[in-house]
Amino acid sequence: MSRNILVIGAGKSTAHLLDYFFDKSEEEQLYITIADLNPDNLPEHIRNHKNCNPVKLDITDVNARNICIEKADIVVSMLPARMHLIVAQDCLTFNKNLITASYVSNDLLKLDEEVKKKGLVFMNEIGLDPGIDHMSAMEVIDRIRAKGGKILLFESFTGGLVAPENDNNLWNYKFTWNPRNVVLAGQGGAAKFIQEGTYKYIPYHKLFRRTEFLDIAGYGKFEGYANRDSLKYREAYGLTNALTLYRGTMRRVGFSKAWNMFVQLGMTDDSYQIENTNGMSYREFVNLFLPYSPTDSVELKLRHYLKIDQDDIMWEKLEELDLFSPSKKITIENATPAQCLQTILENSWTLGSNEKDMIVMYHKFGYELNGVKKQIDANMVVLGENKSHTAMSKTVGLPVAIATLQILNKKITKPGVQIPITKEVYEPILNELKKYDIIFNEFEVPYLGYNPDSVAS
Amino acid sequence: MSRNILVIGAGKSTAHLLDYFFDKSEEEQLYITIADLNPDNLPEHIRNHKNCNPVKLDITDVNARNICIEKADIVVSMLPARMHLIVAQDCLTFNKNLITASYVSNDLLKLDEEVKKKGLVFMNEIGLDPGIDHMSAMEVIDRIRAKGGKILLFESFTGGLVAPENDNNLWNYKFTWNPRNVVLAGQGGAAKFIQEGTYKYIPYHKLFRRTEFLDIAGYGKFEGYANRDSLKYREAYGLTNALTLYRGTMRRVGFSKAWNMFVQLGMTDDSYQIENTNGMSYREFVNLFLPYSPTDSVELKLRHYLKIDQDDIMWEKLEELDLFSPSKKITIENATPAQCLQTILENSWTLGSNEKDMIVMYHKFGYELNGVKKQIDANMVVLGENKSHTAMSKTVGLPVAIATLQILNKKITKPGVQIPITKEVYEPILNELKKYDIIFNEFEVPYLGYNPDSVAS
Numbered sequence: 001m002s003r004n005i006l007v008i009g010a011g012k013s014t015a016h017l018l019d020y021f022f023d024k025s026e027e028e029q030l031y032i033t034i035a036d037l038n039p040d041n042l043p044e045h046i047r048n049h050k051n052c053n054p055v056k057l058d059i060t061d062v063n064a065r066n067i068c069i070e071k072a073d074i075v076v077s078m079l080p081a082r083m084h085l086i087v088a089q090d091c092l093t094f095n096k097n098l099i100t101a102s103y104v105s106n107d108l109l110k111l112d113e114e115v116k117k118k119g120l121v122f123m124n125e126i127g128l129d130p131g132i133d134h135m136s137a138m139e140v141i142d143r144i145r146a147k148g149g150k151i152l153l154f155e156s157f158t159g160g161l162v163a164p165e166n167d168n169n170l171w172n173y174k175f176t177w178n179p180r181n182v183v184l185a186g187q188g189g190a191a192k193f194i195q196e197g198t199y200k201y202i203p204y205h206k207l208f209r210r211t212e213f214l215d216i217a218g219y220g221k222f223e224g225y226a227n228r229d230s231l232k233y234r235e236a237y238g239l240t241n242a243l244t245l246y247r248g249t250m251r252r253v254g255f256s257k258a259w260n261m262f263v264q265l266g267m268t269d270d271s272y273q274i275e276n277t278n279g280m281s282y283r284e285f286v287n288l289f290l291p292y293s294p295t296d297s298v299e300l301k302l303r304h305y306l307k308i309d310q311d312d313i314m315w316e317k318l319e320e321l322d323l324f325s326p327s328k329k330i331t332i333e334n335a336t337p338a339q340c341l342q343t344i345l346e347n348s349w350t351l352g353s354n355e356k357d358m359i360v361m362y363h364k365f366g367y368e369l370n371g372v373k374k375q376i377d378a379n380m381v382v383l384g385e386n387k388s389h390t391a392m393s394k395t396v397g398l399p400v401a402i403a404t405l406q407i408l409n410k411k412i413t414k415p416g417v418q419i420p421i422t423k424e425v426y427e428p429i430l431n432e433l434k435k436y437d438i439i440f441n442e443f444e445v446p447y448l449g450y451n452p453d454s455v456a457s
Numbered sequence: 458m459s460r461n462i463l464v465i466g467a468g469k470s471t472a473h474l475l476d477y478f479f480d481k482s483e484e485e486q487l488y489i490t491i492a493d494l495n496p497d498n499l500p501e502h503i504r505n506h507k508n509c510n511p512v513k514l515d516i517t518d519v520n521a522r523n524i525c526i527e528k529a530d531i532v533v534s535m536l537p538a539r540m541h542l543i544v545a546q547d548c549l550t551f552n553k554n555l556i557t558a559s560y561v562s563n564d565l566l567k568l569d570e571e572v573k574k575k576g577l578v579f580m581n582e583i584g585l586d587p588g589i590d591h592m593s594a595m596e597v598i599d600r601i602r603a604k605g606g607k608i609l610l611f612e613s614f615t616g617g618l619v620a621p622e623n624d625n626n627l628w629n630y631k632f633t634w635n636p637r638n639v640v641l642a643g644q645g646g647a648a649k650f651i652q653e654g655t656y657k658y659i660p661y662h663k664l665f666r667r668t669e670f671l672d673i674a675g676y677g678k679f680e681g682y683a684n685r686d687s688l689k690y691r692e693a694y695g696l697t698n699a700l701t702l703y704r705g706t707m708r709r710v711g712f713s714k715a716w717n718m719f720v721q722l723g724m725t726d727d728s729y730q731i732e733n734t735n736g737m738s739y740r741e742f743v744n745l746f747l748p749y750s751p752t753d754s755v756e757l758k759l760r761h762y763l764k765i766d767q768d769d770i771m772w773e774k775l776e777e778l779d780l781f782s783p784s785k786k787i788t789i790e791n792a793t794p795a796q797c798l799q800t801i802l803e804n805s806w807t808l809g810s811n812e813k814d815m816i817v818m819y820h821k822f823g824y825e826l827n828g829v830k831k832q833i834d835a836n837m838v839v840l841g842e843n844k845s846h847t848a849m850s851k852t853v854g855l856p857v858a859i860a861t862l863q864i865l866n867k868k869i870t871k872p873g874v875q876i877p878i879t880k881e882v883y884e885p886i887l888n889e890l891k892k893y894d895i896i897f898n899e900f901e902v903p904y905l906g907y908n909p910d911s912v913a914s
Binding site for chain 1: 646647649652653655656657658659660661662663667721722723726728729731732744745746747748749751794
């Protein structure tokens with residue numbers, strides 16, 4: 001008798017997720033109900049698959065939602081994060097296991113006790129970041145610990161970038177995911193991390209000037225800037241005694257220094273609306289942030305304000321975006337600076353329909369074993385295949401799909417609202433991911449060699 | 458028969474206010490009830506004055522408050538701004554006129570219709586800034602308009618500083634008012650103003666690098682940085698067609714550039730708490746905001762991070778604060794960066810008990826009259842007399858006191874929730890202020906000469 005998997009929401013990142021289910025549907029006797037506002041948008045090979053049941057569902061329609069969930073054997077929510085809670089509450093009501101790729105919200109966490117009482121598995125943060133980062137990091141950390149090692153340092157970076165073959169602008173960047181998140185990245189408070197036992201804080205306006213470099217063999221140099229809260233998983237990973245904890249975002253070298261120009265100008269601000277932005281030229285937009293002058297050009301004012309030398313390639317990065325164009329116009333009304341900047345960037349940075357994306361992840365594990373300080377670096381590169389089968393869709397969707405089957409097949413059984421950090425969870429999933437070329441390469445490298453006894457600590 | 462003035466709240470800025478009332482109490486037949494949480498803190502000559510009635514009042518005690526207000530002929534609220542509303546509601550209930558030096562809140566504005574219906578005067582923003590700035594600006598603007606002139610430009614700056622005779626540190630600054638407001642100044646959004654008809658926006662992290670200089674004869678050079686919203690009184694002043702509107706804060710030259718070091722480091726951030734600040738040395742606090750290094754000193758890291766040259770006086774400004782001291786400690790727990798910085802600054806910038814403060818205000822009025830562009834600059838300097846009779850207390854308290862008497866004597870009668878921008882209000886008050894040496898000096902100067910037709914507008 002076939003098992004009914006309910007997938008709610010069939011957006012961008014579900015191509016690989018659905019393929020995985022349907023590829024396994026005969027062997028595993030799966031019947032997949034895809035509930036979406038617009039099920040007609042599903043690709044034909046999915047919609048017409050004999051094991052597929054596309055359903056039109058408005059998630060706010062309580063009755064329809066309840067019927068879907070009651071009939072399911074397991075529920076996968078690929079909805080926007082804020083919508084998971086109502087699905088989770090129904091899963092509790094009807095005793096269904098739940099899988100999401102999103103961060104565990106405080107409201108969801110409040111259900112933990114009840115979820116445990118009912119013996120249900122609510123697995124979250126099992127996409128890319130969060131997801132693969134948790135699993136790949138804990139695999140190495142547990143291995144080091146099993147040998148008797150003590151973790152001193154953990155750094156972890158993830159980036160969604162353009163594949164090398166389509167990496168053809170001066171920023172080495174195109175939007176491969178939500179552009180708004182890219183424009184607002186790093187806002188909302190100072191970045192916080194620990195280095196050699198000392199807390200460090202970076203205000204937003206300095207964030208993109210405090211990067212570190214990372215090399216990936218065959219792919220060259222990258223850079224990382226700090227995420228807001230590097231201490232988020234300190235307890236979950238068992239790293240309360242680690243001296244250095246740092247989580248960051250990866251970009252190609254030079255991106256952050258150039259992006260900092262927008263930050264300095266105030267163009268990434270999303271807290272106020274500008275009047276009359278509809279029809280405003282890119283040039284007029286730039287001039288909003290520069291001092292008035294009756295004689296100097298916008299170009300010279302910007303160069304002077306940001307101290308950009310005549311021969312600095314940063315300048316060409318701005319020109320490549322047509323930032324000084326008097327004829328290119330913003331076409332949204334009463335927009336915030338960040339919204340205006342986003343439309344300007346989308347004009348240049350949109351991934352073409354034949355272009356491919358790339359996901360990179362980089363971990364550093366510093367540890368002490370038998371009195372010797374060592375370090376393991378591990379990194380992963382995943383390339384997109386085409387417009388629908390992106391690297392992002394693969395790295396988000398496959399772990400979700402694999403976990404769903406593991407839970408359905410009772411290979412993962414520990415109840416509760418959880419994230420994938422136990423061996424029972426990450427081991428089978430990482431092994432299955434390898435079959436799909438989602439693989440980490442590990443290197444022993446010299447320990448970074450911080451010296452905590454120094455005067456400058 | 459004597460009239461009963463109720464003054465609620467007898468804090469810092471009430472010395473001149475109370476003196477004014479008591480000096481006039483015989484001639485004007487005034488009986489002054491001073492309601493305060495700690496009336497015993499009142500100076501003896503006030504407390505024992507025969508026309509004084511000191512009352513202990515907890516403002517949250519509804520009954521006691523009602524009794525005080527019902528007995529009064531007019532009410533002056535010198536409470537913190539957030540507490541005015543309950544007083545205002547009682548004033549409505551008991552049909553009493555009300556005077557405050559604070560900004561009109563939206564909640565207070567909602568009472569306007571009812572206040573008008575009852576024929577009451579609720580006069581607000583009648584201290585220094587807001588207050589004297591409104592009155593002195595509108596006096597010149599109305600005069601220019603009466604001649605047929607058209608206002609093109611209005612800029613207005615105010616500063617609370619230390620008197621020249623006690624101006625003896627490298628920052629040319631000491632706290633003469635609420636230190637917290639100084640540390641947080643400019644935060645909460647981009648500064649917005651208009652220059653030659655073009656909107657301009659300055660993000661917080663650039664605010665202190667976009668100053669302009671101002672000269673006051675006999676007092677030397679000052680600088681001004683933009684307030685958050687320079688357009689606040691655009692409609693109230695009738696300046697919707699003015700091409701340039703700018704409101705700012707005055708400091709001595711060099712203050713802003715040096716203050717910007719704290720902004721760049723992230724030390725003025727009040728949005729998160731640092732763990733274990735109690736007992737943290739000033740040096741450790743600085744190091745929280747600097748990159749880790751096993752070998753370099755805090756000093757060198759800071760110089761390099763902020764690109765401070767060897768011979769830049771900014772460096773001495775930091776040293777003067779003992780910022781690199783390993784022995785001076787912060788003594789508050791789990792404080793925000795801004796709270797830590799405040800305690801460090803208070804250690805150096807506290808006005809001595811024999812030291813005097815100074816208030817400066819500077820207006821620029823650009824206008825066109827008979828086809829000719831002209832400009833009037835007007836400025837005011839007020840020096841403090843002693844620790845209680847500060848320039849701040851004088852410039853905040855006297856306009857409040859004078860307005861109170863004018864309203865009590867029915868010289869100001871227009872009902873409603875209002876600010877002092879009509880001739881009926883500002884003329885008698887400015888005239889009375891002159892008797893107390895609160896005087897504006899006016900100068901005709903060449904019009905600033907912006908050229909709006911320029912390519913760079």
